[in-house]
Amino acid sequence: VEQSYIMVKPDGVQRGLVGEVISRFERKGFKLTGLKLFQCPKELAEEHYKDLKAKSFYPTLIDYITSGPVVCMVWEGVGVVASARKLIGSTNPLQAEPGTIRGDLAVQTGRNVIHGSDSPENGKRETALWFKEGELC
Numbered sequence: 001v002e003q004s005y006i007m008v009k010p011d012g013v014q015r016g017l018v019g020e021v022i023s024r025f026e027r028k029g030f031k032l033t034g035l036k037l038f039q040c041p042k043e044l045a046e047e048h049y050k051d052l053k054a055k056s057f058y059p060t061l062i063d064y065i066t067s068g069p070v071v072c073m074v075w076e077g078v079g080v081v082a083s084a085r086k087l088i089g090s091t092n093p094l095q096a097e098p099g100t101i102r103g104d105l106a107v108q109t110g111r112n113v114i115h116g117s118d119s120p121e122n123g124k125r126e127t128a129l130w131f132k133e134g135e136l137c
């Protein structure tokens, strides 16, 4: 079954947006199979974002993701990866459509509230990276 790894980033947790994010995914109708509050170690952040290692913003990104607890989730369902990306909106919140999470709740690319897997393959990879098998229902 298709999985998307969804994560409320530290700014979203600090701003009290966890319920809002979970609510949007629940209302859409996907199935929640993993959920935890977690302080991400630097090594895990680096592995998660390894494809962005060459980018100028990479060190800032690692500092951001490890700056406080994140809420890690796995959502399942047919088409969940693409649908979650639509619910989340564009990377730059100023370009994200109203009605999307980033479009409604954020203004800065470097503080854009939420992560969502960009392909079903990465959904599997990221789920295995962030969750142990026994943590998933």
Ligand code: ATP
Residues within 6 Å of the ligand: 052, 057, 061, 090, 091, 109, 110, 111, 112, 114, 115, 116, 117, 118
């Ligand atoms: P995510 O992977 O977090 O769901 P995304 O797929 O929309 O976001 P990516 O290109 O994978 O975007 O970038 C990962 C994250 O790196 C972005 O969500 C953002 O937090 C940060 N980022 C991307 N581009 C920039 C930038 N130009 N300046 C600062 N941060 C950036």
Ligand code: MG
Residues within 6 Å of the ligand: 116, 118
């Ligand atoms: Mg991405």
